[in-house]
Amino acid sequence: xxxxxxxVGAGSKxxxxxxxxLPDDLSAPVPAVVMVHGSGPSDMDERVMKLTPFxxxxxxxxxxxxxxxxxDKRTFAYARKLARMSPSVKDETIDDALLAVExxxxxxxxxxxxxFLLGHSxxxxxxxxxxxxxxxxxxxxxxxxxxxxxxxxxLRQLKQTGGSRSPLKWIIGLEYRIYSKKFSGLYQMSDExxxxxxxxxxxxxxxFKEMGQKTAADYLLESRKPALLMQGGKDFQVLAEDxxxxxxxILSGRDNTVFRLYPELNHVFVKALYSDILKxxxxxxxxxxxxxxxxxxxxxxxxxxxxxxxxxxxxx
Numbered sequence: 001x002x003x004x005x006x007x008v009g010a011g012s013k014x015x016x017x018x019x020x021x022l023p024d025d026l027s028a029p030v031p032a033v034v035m036v037h038g039s040g041p042s043d044m045d046e047r048v049m050k051l052t053p054f055x056x057x058x059x060x061x062x063x064x065x066x067x068x069x070x071x072d073k074r075t076f077a078y079a080r081k082l083a084r085m086s087p088s089v090k091d092e093t094i095d096d097a098l099l100a101v102e103x104x105x106x107x108x109x110x111x112x113x114x115x116f117l118l119g120h121s122x123x124x125x126x127x128x129x130x131x132x133x134x135x136x137x138x139x140x141x142x143x144x145x146x147x148x149x150x151x152x153x154x155l156r157q158l159k160q161t162g163g164s165r166s167p168l169k170w171i172i173g174l175e176y177r178i179y180s181k182k183f184s185g186l187y188q189m190s191d192e193x194x195x196x197x198x199x200x201x202x203x204x205x206x207x208f209k210e211m212g213q214k215t216a217a218d219y220l221l222e223s224r225k226p227a228l229l230m231q232g233g234k235d236f237q238v239l240a241e242d243x244x245x246x247x248x249x250i251l252s253g254r255d256n257t258v259f260r261l262y263p264e265l266n267h268v269f270v271k272a273l274y275s276d277i278l279k280x281x282x283x284x285x286x287x288x289x290x291x292x293x294x295x296x297x298x299x300x301x302x303x304x305x306x307x308x309x310x311x312x313x314x315x316x
Contacts, residue, residue, distance in 0.1 A: 001062035008071045009099040014078055016096060018071030019044055021058040022109065025065060031114035031302050032067040033141065034100045036093065036130065038121030041076040046120060049284040051268045053120065060295035066302050069104050071096070086195065086204045089126065089211040097130045101137060114138050116302055119145065121238065121267065128219030139226035139305050141298055144235055144267050146243040147217035147250055151183045151208045157237065160277045187212070217250045220257070228258045228301040230294070232265035234272035260297050269294050
């Protein structure tokens with residue numbers, strides 16, 4: 001295994017540092033995975049305190065003969081610059097992911113017909129859209145995704161953190177009421193109106209409106225691409241009994257979709273310690289690494305779906 005420094009979007013307005021991790025055997029072009037971050041600023045390892053999920057995945061997949069590209073998220077690399085702007089999801093994630101896929105496909109060591117998107121959390125919500133808007137990848141790996149809209153998840157997580165045991169219950173309850181009011185009538189607003197209304201920080205309501213026009217489930221239902229949906233059973237940010245189960249219901253009977261539930265793992269796919277959203281800092285503050293079962297399932301999915309893309313296309 002070796003990792004090479006690269007740049008996603010070289011020559012563009014927002015070039016991003018990346019790492020292309022390659023397996024040892026490059027005697028023939030290898031399949032590859034492009035990794036798409038969750039919400040918020042994030043480095044190429046998708047570091048969450050003491051956890052580095054994208055690094056774990058990259059190094060593990062290479063031992064199975066699968067290459068990967070990970071890169072700094074735009075809001076991490078250009079935090080100050082973007083703080084003065086109000087980016088959309090397209091600005092923040094979609095455009096860079098498309099450039100990353102193009103970069104990988106143009107590498108002669110990579111089999112361009114076996115490039116996959118791996119999205120985690122919000123990245124999983126966006127992966128089907130990235131494919132539909134030009135990524136044209138071989139398949140999708142969605143880790144801790146949700147079929148719901150982003151604003152619905154925001155409000156649900158506020159409810160969770162505002163439980164009776166929270167010392168900030170009344171403040172969180174106030175936030176919930178404020179944000180509920182802001183989101184009310186979101187999809188009846190014009191784009192211009194949504195752009196003028198602030199959610200928090202530099203985000204406008206347009207960020208949610210633009211993303212929520214179609215959910216991940218909507219995109220998946222329009223596609224016949226192979227998809228692997230993965231979920232930690234003790235994830236307190238995206239819920240196995242709600243989000244994952246809803247995906248199962250919506251996508252039931254589709255032979256192109258594989259579901260994997262890991263009962264003891266959390267949102268970052270390492271062994272859960274607390275399973276409590278109020279203990280998130282402790283949960284993510286103890287070093288652990290993604291295990292071989294998760295990495296093996298991803299590698300198997302990639303290696304088993306090696307037929308030409310045309311076999312899975314459908315006239316819609």
